Amino acid sequence: MEIQKKARVLTAAATLIAAGVALSGCGNGGGESGGGGEFNPQGNVTMIVPFAAGGGSDIAGRSTAAGLEEVTGRTISVENIEGGSGAVGYSNFMGRQGDPNYLLATETSLVTLPLTQDVEYTYEDFTPIMKLGEDYTLIVAQADSELETCTDLTDQGSEGGAKVAIAGVGGLDDMTFSLMEEATGSTLDRVPFESGAELITALLGGEVDAISLNPGEVAGQLESGDLKALCAASEERYEYEMLADIPTAKEQGLDVALAQFRGFIAPGGISEEARDYWIEMGQQYAETEAYQTYIEDNMLQANTAFGDDFVSYLAENQKLVEPLLTE
Incomplete structure (x- = not known):
């Protein structure tokens, strides 16, 4: 198998990745804390989709943004940052370190890109919030x-x-x-x-x-x-x-079955209060009619995971796919 060789067709994305980090802003002032350490986003929130409009990741990102708007009462806009099979968007998101007003619609590329491209991150550099479900093809x-x-x-x-x-x-x-x-x-x-x-x-x-x-x-x-x-x-x-x-x-007669997860993450370096807030909002979203509609309309398996459970899932998922990408 020559998947590593195939990955080289997109090596030109490396220069775009560096540019994405350089152009993206970062900051820790994206939220406000109330009494008792409570967190609320300050201003509007942006959901980054690291792929072009029209695909499954875009559908997931826009559905999640709309659902989170419902439970948070905040405006959540969607921004598509495509290129490098998702690497440009993820690298731009790295530049949002510590900013809880940014989210990213993630899927299996969060795990696979660091195994196939020369990127400067792994899932451990971000803050996993919610796994929406799993999606076969x-x-x-x-x-x-x-x-x-x-x-x-x-x-x-x-x-x-x-x-x-x-x-x-x-x-x-x-x-x-x-x-x-x-x-x-x-x-x-x-x-x-x-x-x-x-x-x-x-x-x-x-x-x-x-x-x-x-x-x-x-x-x-x-x-x-x-x-x-x-x-x-x-x-x-x-x-x-x-x-x-x-x-x-x-x-x-083909022993072939592999699922893709879908979910959303926050930047690395956000406060515990901000992390807990987004996890709670994700849990509330999972109880809404909007979430059920997204799952049914897109025919996913509705097995959610939040916070630390999502982190554990990502670790297991990496063990599963790594042999497919590095042999």
């Missing part, structure tokens, strides 16, 4: 494609003719395709893009044979009949009605 192709199953795709890869698009090296889709390669000995040629929306455009335009996306990113195209699902890279079939008939990769 669907492998999809054009509706009129000759491919009918994921086995068809790997068979085509074994013949040297399969091209897939990925939203950044080291992401969930990239690792899912790597597991498919390991299981079959096939080769799936990667074409990197910056967001799920760009992957759909590339597939519909005939640039690639297949893509791997979270259900929420591709549900519209499945419903319209423009795309079809080859398999679900999940442990079991989805229970959601529109996905229930999609076989798992395992049912097709």
Whole structure:
């Protein structure tokens, strides 16, 4: 497997990363404390999404920002800072050290980027607040494609003719395709893009044979009949009605299942009061109708984690994905 080699296609992002840190401001005055050490944000809050608009991370960030607005009573704006498969946005966020008025919509790239790119952070440099849930992917192709199953795709890869698009090296889709390669000995040629929306455009335009996306990113195209699902890279079939008939990769003889987490983090170096405040707001958000709507509309698994439990999850997740990225 040559995932490390594939990571080099985005090494130019290193210069952008440095620029992102240099351009971003930092400060510790983003909140105010009341009596008894209570914290409240001072002014508006910004939710950074480290990917382009239109993909699963953007959907998660905007849904979370709207939900947190409901429970905090604060305006939470969303800012997309794309580039380097998420590295530019995360590095910009590093420049917000100590500022509790900034949040970031995070997912598996928080763990995978430090394993595949020369970035100056790990998840330990930030303050994990809430894991929203977990998100498996669907492998999809054009509706009129000759491919009918994921086995068809790997068979085509074994013949040297399969091209897939990925939203950044080291992401969930990239690792899912790597597991498919390991299981079959096939080769799936990667074409990197910056967001799920760009992957759909590339597939519909005939640039690639297949893509791997979270259900929420591709549900519209499945419903319209423009795309079809080859398999679900999940442990079991989805229970959601529109996905229930999609076989798992395992049912097709491919032992492939990998989940992506979604959540949000705060910068490192914030006060304990600010950390506790955002954890409490996350817990309140998880009890709202808005959270349930986000989970159901995007067909996620609603297994949350907060604060220290989220930190423990990240440590275990790193142990899980590291062998896929460093062998």
